[in-house]
Amino acid sequence: MKKSFGISLFLSAIVAAHFIACSDSSSEPDSPDTPEVSEPEDTPDAPSSAQCKELYGITEKNSWSKTITNSTILNKEACSKAAEFISQTGNLDISCYEAMLNPEENRIDFILNSEYGYRGVWIKLNGCKYKLGSDGDFNTLIPKATEWEFDGCLCKVEKGVTYYRNIAPKKTEESSSSKEEEISSSSETFHSWQSSSSISYVPPLEAVAGTMVDTRDNREYKTVTIGTQTWMAENLAYAYVEPTKTQDSSSFCDDKDPDYCEKYGRLYLWSAAMDSAAVFSEDGKGCGYDFRKCANENNSNGKIRGICPEGWHLPNVDEYEVLFTAIGGQKEPSFPDWNNVEKSLKSIEGWKEYEGRDGNGFDDYGFNVMPVGRADDTENVHLYDQGGVAFFWTSDNRNDFTAEIITFHNWTPEVSNSGTGMNSYLSIRCLKD
Known part of the structure; x- marks a missing residue:
């Protein structure tokens, strides 16, 4: 009786070992010990924290988001790029006027201020890349635009998911002062308003x-x-x-x-x-x-x-x-x-x-x-x-x-x-x- 039980146990062990070996062989790609092979990320080279702070005033406290909000960083960057391209390509005087998110079309719509009045263009988003387009304005210039890309301070792709800087950068007192100087000296920026703290409210x-x-x-x-x-x-x-x-x-x-x-x-x-x-x-x-x-x-x-x-x-x-x-x-x-x-x-x-x-x-x-x-x-x-x-x-x-x-x-x-x-x-x- 004891001998028969011992033989049965031995045979059971052999079968189990064979089953495990077969199972390991067929499921090898899913093994947690096997290195995961992933597609290369479609993301720009990531600048250092120091570079992001110098370029945009961004610190580690500035968060990322899967969706674009009314971020002055992203909107200004893309609108400036569009205005610069149209200005140079068409030999025109163009400046950014307003940016509006258009989530249904996955794009940002811009109103540009030109010497001929207001004109509308937009950028279509594709991860960190974006392409200039319009519904008729500047239609002879738009096809000449190449695909552009937000830099790594503003956009990143991780495991196929795109993340954007979704808030405006915090400015130090020094950077705010220099920004005001830039605004007052540039002919293409918005009017620099004077202080109005002394004006009383009138019902x-x-x-x-x-x-x-x-x-x-x-x-x-x-x-x-x-x-x-x-x-x-x-x-x-x-x-x-x-x-x-x-x-x-x-x-x-x-x-x-x-x-x-x-x-x-x-x-x-x-x-x-x-x-x-x-x-x-x-x-x-x-x-x-x-x-x-x-x-x-x-x-x-x-x-x-x-x-x-x-x-x-x-x-x-x-x-x-x-x-x-x-x-x-x-x-x-x-x-x-x-x-x-x-x-x-x-x-x-x-x-x-x-x-x-x-x-x-x-x-x-x-x-x-x-x-x-x-x-x-x-x-x-x-x-x-x-x-x-x-x-x-x-x-x-x-x-x-x-x-x-x-x-x-x-x-x-x-x-x-x-x-x-x-x-x-x-x-x-x-x-x-």
Whole structure:
């Protein structure tokens, strides 16, 4: 009995050993001791931490994300690359205006500011690589673009998963100071706003409505006083008929709609806004006409009357800042967009809906920004963007071809300061001296 049990145990051991050997042979690739063979990662060379900190201000505390958020690092890097390529390839003056994530298309959409106005392009994401494209703008230049790649500070691929830097870099006091210096010295960066900490908030109920009469044509305008400023509460409609090299008038009314000017005011070239013909003052003489420089660039009082009535002037960017701050507007230093402004200043009707977003405002202060649109100084001046955008000239210029403007949109809550070509016809709001 004991002998039989011993033989059975011995045979069982042999069978088990044979089974284990066969099993090991057939499952060898899955053995944890076998080195894993992986495909090479499609990721850029990783710079050192010191390099990332030097280039972008990134530290180890800045996190990674599987999705792109509104990261100023990634958006600025890609938009700058696109603007630089189009500028160099097309010999154009291009700068970044705004970036918007488009997750449904796996891309980032950009609005570029050019000497011909706003133009749209986008980048299609493929891991850390991205390709420039558009829906029609710059269509002769886009095919010449190669595929670009975010560097290892901004993007990495691990085991087939792409990770992005999803927050803006933290700036030291020294780097912030140098950045402000860069912003104020570059002609292609956004306007550097002055400090507004001394401006007090003005509730809507404290805004004071009034009227004024332009004695040049006896037209009456609504006005509104908000804090220390008194603004026209309607767009200027004075017919400035000084000719340009290509047009018989430097202001525009839609002749297809007899009530257009009565409702929306006129649209003006920047040369007309500045009164470059010096009809009313010498302040803006020569400004913008045939892209000429202003004759009086060092205006002693800092105010340009321009085409505005006597006792009023064409506001500069900083004066718009005072208005926006007084009604509770907020913005990040060195960025061009204002929040908490749009609804308070827009008209309550006339704005088109955009993808379910109501473009109309509440007009809390009686400022009544209407979606007038714009026109361009082409062979045949034509109106477009009506119902979706309002543009206002300022007395500031960026360079010999572009001037600073203030823009309200129907598709975003942000009110922006940017530049556009002086050959655009835009609206004017005058500010009391």
